[in-house]
Amino acid sequence: DFPPGDEAYHTYAETTADLQKAAKDHGDIATLSSVGKSYEGRALNLLKISDNAGTDENEPEVLFTCNQHAREHLTTEMCLRIVQRLTSGYASDPAIRKMVDEHEIHVIPNVNPDGSEYDISGGEYQGWRKTRKPVPGSSAVGTDPNRNWDYKWNCCGGSSDSPSAEDYHGPSAFSESETKAVADFVNSRVVGGAQQIKTHIDFHTFSELVLWPFGYTKNETEQGMTEAEARRFADVGKKMAATNGYTPEQASDLYVTDGDVNDWAWGKHKILSYTFEMYPKDGGIDGFYPPASVIPEQTARNDKAVDILINEAGA
Numbered sequence: 001d002f003p004p005g006d007e008a009y010h011t012y013a014e015t016t017a018d019l020q021k022a023a024k025d026h027g028d029i030a031t032l033s034s035v036g037k038s039y040e041g042r043a044l045n046l047l048k049i050s051d052n053a054g055t056d057e058n059e060p061e062v063l064f065t066c067n068q069h070a071r072e073h074l075t076t077e078m079c080l081r082i083v084q085r086l087t088s089g090y091a092s093d094p095a096i097r098k099m100v101d102e103h104e105i106h107v108i109p110n111v112n113p114d115g116s117e118y119d120i121s122g123g124e125y126q127g128w129r130k131t132r133k134p135v136p137g138s139s140a141v142g143t144d145p146n147r148n149w150d151y152k153w154n155c156c157g158g159s160s161d162s163p164s165a166e167d168y169h170g171p172s173a174f175s176e177s178e179t180k181a182v183a184d185f186v187n188s189r190v191v192g193g194a195q196q197i198k199t200h201i202d203f204h205t206f207s208e209l210v211l212w213p214f215g216y217t218k219n220e221t222e223q224g225m226t227e228a229e230a231r232r233f234a235d236v237g238k239k240m241a242a243t244n245g246y247t248p249e250q251a252s253d254l255y256v257t258d259g260d261v262n263d264w265a266w267g268k269h270k271i272l273s274y275t276f277e278m279y280p281k282d283g284g285i286d287g288f289y290p291p292a293s294v295i296p297e298q299t300a301r302n303d304k305a306v307d308i309l310i311n312e313a314g315a
């Protein structure tokens with residue numbers, strides 16, 4: 001469990017219970033399933049929010065993923081904020097009703113539940129980032145899921161070959177059951193030859209940034225990213241950043257990464273895929289553990305950006 005004072009953060013079990021309650025209380029617009037299992041066997045919960053949620057309708061789809069990195073617990077709260085706002089707001093808020101009626105919105109609050117649970121084990125924070133699968137042929141545990149995606153994997157010095165490193169890319173692309181399961185779900189949304197998911201945000205902490213591909217190269221345009229496409233990423237990224245006060249930039253302006261989820265979602269599926277680095281702006285290791293008191297403000301801070309991203313799917 002979370003240490004004293006931080007009980008408002010949701011454990012994996014509490015998150016699962018919240019999702020079950022949302023699906024029960026709003027059965028007409030929310031269905032709970034899972035995209036697969038973590039290494040230690042935890043269901044990778046997926047909540048779909050849409051009118052007639054049990055039916056695959058021909059509507060543009062949106063994906064929100066959270067908690068790829070174990071210690072980034074504020075992101076799980078962000079995905080739960082999206083769930084809470086879109087389900088409980090459906091009956092009363094016409095703008096929310098319109099978004100939910102016209103889109104199929106997929107929310108995965110815990111991409112890395114094993115890491116997240118390990119991070120809070122023993123009643124104090126472990127500072128853990130990676131998955132919890134031991135590395136074959138090594139005494140090290142865990143792979144950085146955000147270097148494990150199969151687009152330009154391990155191409156460009158944007159990850160580490162060392163199993164004990166925090167940004168270890170894994171023995172192979174999709175070596176981790178968690179990244180593989182989410183990728184399989186996205187792959188399954190290719191219907192009639194067309195990827196139905198149009199826009200995506202992967203939530204991280206911290207630094208207050210809006211990031212877009214590519215991460216593997218410093219170039220703005222590249223094979224797989226035309227000038228017009230790069231401009232659209234920047235325009236929408238800046239529009240979202242204007243609402244939450246984050247700094248918008250191409251991911252590689254921060255540092256080069258290879259095998260990250262945004263490069264894969266765009267490179268493989270042309271999904272308009274962003275990373276949001278949430279609060280705080282800075283703060284050393286403590287930056288990953290802001291007090292629970294900031295949860296309401298720092299999740300609601302992204303409400304407008306979330307709406308922009310959902311509506312961009314239909315653009």
Ligand SMILES: NS(=O)(=O)N[C@@H](Cc1ccccc1)C(=O)O
Nearest residue numbers: 146204205206215251257260275
């Ligand atoms: N959350 S973080 O501290 O790990 N930072 C992220 C930043 C990031 C995310 C996506 C593409 C490039 C860079 C990371 O994966 O390194």
Ligand SMILES: [Zn+2]
Nearest residue numbers: 069072204205
């Ligand atoms: Zn992260």
